[in-house]
Amino acid sequence: MSDDAVAAADHFRAIGYTRAPDGLPLETFERPVPKPQPGELLVHVVSSSLNPLDYKLAELNFLGRTPPVALGFDFAGIVIARGDAVTTFDIGDAVFGMVPSNRDGAWASGGTGGYALVPECLVTSKPDGFSFVEAGALGVCYLSAYLALADTLDAGATVYIPGGGGGVGHLAIQLAKALGAKRIISSAGNVRSRALALSSGADHVFDYRRDDIEGKIDRLTQAQGVDLVFDATYSEDSFVATSKLVRPGGRWVVLGVGPGKTSRRAETESPVAGILAAKDAQLVNVNLLRYFSDSVPLDAKTKTLLSGAIRDAAATAEAGVVRPHLSEIIPSEVGAINAALAEMRAGRKSVGKIAIVVDKERAR
Ligand SMILES: NC(=O)c1ccc[n+]([C@@H]2O[C@H](COP(=O)([O-])OP(=O)(O)OC[C@H]3O[C@@H](n4cnc5c(N)ncnc54)[C@H](OP(=O)(O)O)[C@@H]3O)[C@@H](O)[C@H]2O)c1
Incomplete structure (x- = not known):
């Protein structure tokens, strides 16, 4: 994919909580597209999925963040910018991973994609045999x-x-x-x-x-x-x-x-x-x-542990022995996400994973 295949916008509409605690139902709010710092990647998000962590954070704000906080910690997408000292990925690479839970997550409304800023140690290449939607359901779980x-x-x-x-x-x-x-x-x-x-x-x-x-x-x-x-x-x-x-x-x-x-x-x-x-x-x-429960940057040992884990995880997926079961695929719209989170919170969620399509065009 060429460098300009996905152009970064200036702003986008994130989905998350705007008050704390008791931040459910979620809302949408304007966010500037962030700029990667050393060791970080900016990913154009194509897909994500739902985790219990999303509603727990919105309800309790237990990481002490100041709202608004964008949610959605799983992602798959395309690298569109790199900070200094990023060695592993190029612009245009298809990747997946997890956004640190003390950062803004990957959900954005509108259907044209979102933007996630992720440290290199939590990103890995999307397995060839996986669609963006499947890879976007792997991160946290x-x-x-x-x-x-x-x-x-x-x-x-x-x-x-x-x-x-x-x-x-x-x-x-x-x-x-x-x-x-x-x-x-x-x-x-x-x-x-x-x-x-x-x-x-x-x-x-x-x-x-x-x-x-x-x-x-x-x-x-x-x-x-x-x-x-x-x-x-x-x-x-x-x-x-x-x-x-x-x-x-x-x-x-x-x-x-x-x-x-x-x-x-x-x-x-x-x-x-x-x-x-x-x-x-x-x-x-x-x-x-626990790696993301405060604002102290990750130390070298933790980065090595996490990057080794996510790469091994991707290799297992690549080898075809692990594949997420997607019981539902929903659009990245605040109404659909609120409804799915309410079901999950009530213990009535679908089995396996609920995938979220953030960029309709590229998720096809
Ligand atoms: N801190 C961390 O590092 C971390 C990371 C990931 C996840 N988590 C937490 O781990 C939990 C699981 O996450 P998840 O994404 O897998 O949630 P999930 O998709 O909602 O799955 C939870 C499963 O637990 C089953 N269950 C509940 N009580 C059970 C029991 N007594 N015996 C057997 N099965 C039981 C449910 O089965 P039925 O629907 O069939 O009843 C449900 O399928 C969540 O609370 C999440 O927040 C923590």
Whole structure:
């Protein structure tokens, strides 16, 4: 693609929250197109997707940002400008990744694309076999799944990944398989989620609302427990239940702030650390947001970790072993996004990922 294939406008209409806290429903507001600083890329955004993080930030503003704040942390698009010291990408490259959660996100209304300023370490080349719309659904969820499993899952392991119909969960199941898990057990709450967990590669999928999962996993593992649990359900009830399913000396991996802190409004006592400690099992907390929770620039070690993770993640996708399930594709319009976020917040969202088309022309 030539340098002028996508011309940068001066301004665009971002979508996000304009007051804090309680910033839902979202609104649109004018933003100047930003200029990349050293180590940054300006990406013309073609597509994005929805994450629970979007409505949580709008509701709680827990990173302490001053509104207006543009949302949409997943993106796929085209590099249109580079700051100094960017070594890896050229103008016109098709890329995907994650916008740091303490920065403006990728959503823009109007259908002609948005603009995201992203550090080089959170960008990677779009896999050839992926459309922009598919690649735009990978960022937060796939990076989270990758950071959770890449260093914790040993080949041949038996793993339990509850929530296998969710954005993170269905990608985590695919990745676990690619990393050599011998047996993958999952659970979900409705028929479509269970079907997605199964088609993503789980060997056994239970209904967490009805089944005696502890009994079933006991039977499957001859009462040993599983080698690894990756619990991305963000449910304290689930955390307590799944921590009991790890074998002695095994691992329990969680996303975000972790047991006892699933709501950022309150902190409760949680037995999870004690349950794991009693069997000498390891608690691994992968919190992608912690890298962006203040305004201090990322240090070299974190940049290396994140860029390695996103490139490995892209390579796994390129190899064809991981592909996001897009249950809905919606336009980047404030009404459509507000409706989808309300469903997600109420726990009624579609399974897998909801993709957002930001540039109608280039997403085709
Ligand atoms: N801090 C971080 O680094 C970070 C990064 C990414 C995500 N997160 C958080 O991780 C969570 C998951 O993200 P996501 O994008 O995957 O959300 P999602 O698409 O809404 O998926 C959540 C899934 O959890 C399932 N679930 C809920 N309770 C369960 C239980 N007791 N047992 C089994 N499954 C259960 C739901 O299944 P049913 O619909 O079938 O009930 C749903 O499919 C969110 O809260 C998100 O904010 C944190």
